[in-house]
Amino acid sequence: MRRAAGHHSSVIEELEVIAPSKLAIDNVSKSFQSASGTVHALDHVSLNVAEAEFVCLVGASGCGKSTLLNIIAGLERPDDGNVLADGKPVTSPGRERLVMFQEPALFPWLDVFGNVLFPLKLKPNLTNKDRRDVAKYYLELVGLTRFEHANIHELSGGMKQRVALARALAPNPRVLLMDEPFAALDALTREQLYGDIQQIWKARRKTIVFVTHNVREAACLGDRVLLFSPHPGRIQEEFAVKLPRPRDINSVDLAAYATRITKALKSLGQVEATVAK
């Protein structure tokens, strides 16, 4: 953890590690109308996430795990049930719970620095200098200080996701919601980011809900891995991954977990799910 030395008080406050949220998802259901009829994306899903826990949701595409993430984010409303963050119901999006999407969703009209600054500008009670200092701090954290004036299209896929990570971390949210953020990246870049995200999670203490269809990725990152079954979307099984951190995606112990989870996934008939890429 790099020290925020030389910053004045409000910046230090801003960079302080704050209490991460606990999430309570209670009996949440959600269905959509599609051409082929009603799709039960989520069917009475309940889930508790502890403070600073790293939870991975695994399942085939279309099993409702992204829908659950969007509901936690407040981007979608459940048909039934509710979501509590620190005991308060989630009714709309808010910067306490920031989302990282599969696409970096960076704004092309801003440069790298402008993108990281964007959520900070929406945060009250900070001077502009504070905002710039905080943005600089997070750019350094993801190792992109050198690229602060680069345009978005000039970055590689991995760098874009790093900027997106810095942008999501910048307003110091309590919860980080990640929707297959590494799915579009090459294996080498991904491995590097697994290391980074574990380090940042440890340093900044966030509650993380991470959606993926990559079993190995889930075993590498999660304290717990929850297996989703599709049609209707339900949590089928739960695996606690008890391995020391930082974890190496290529370790043998991790492979054993991944094999177990994959087996369970296959038994659900989800053969199309990616198996330990």
Add this chain to the structure above:
Amino acid sequence: MKQFLLAAIFFAVLLLLWEAAFRARIWSPVLLPSPWQVASYLKSAAVDGTLAKATVITMRRLIAGYFIGLVVGLPLGLLTARWKLFRDTLGTMALGLQTLPSVCWVPLALLWFGQTEAAMLFVVVMGTLWSVVIATETGVRHVPPIFRRAALTMGSKRLHMWFKVILPAALPFIVSGMKQGWAFAWRSLMAAEIFVTILTGFGLGQLLHYGRELSAMDQVIAIMFVIVVIGLLADKIFFSPIEKFLHRRWGTSQA
């Protein structure tokens, strides 16, 4: 530098050919004056102030009308993009009127406003407005939904969302609409000035018109030249830097 040299040589050759055609007396000198005659008209018009006065009058009409077109068109475009009711009504009307060559507004403007500045302004506004409305609407509707979602989670809403997310995201479309609106406004203003004499001020179009009346071909060609130069300058000074910025930021190819 090499580009500049190439262009200079190209135009020099063009002038030489013109001069040669003039000297060969293929056409009557009344129809084809020499480049020198055109240049000397330009010089005298510049010295006695005719040219500057006409340019100022024309530009004043153009810029005022264009500005009104932008200021009215942008919000209308946002309205049509935001609410289906406006899209089905105003949007359809804008689409229809945009296909109308803006010169076609001249007869109507004359009957409504008479031979006044208001008529000129009206024609320019009509030339600008519909392109801006349609480009803004298209631009806003092409903003990837993920931008809006990402901004929502970061706490952006309402006005902040419109001004800091949706409008900038739609900028490439809006700028191309502004450019088209400018081109339409410029063309329709010239047509209006050539058609209509307005006593409150002689614009470039009117100089062109009187050049024809007096069979002063040097004047006609000289004024055409000035009109071309103004068009080029508007592009180079105003639109080109904006487009360059957009291309650089968005990483779109610079055609």
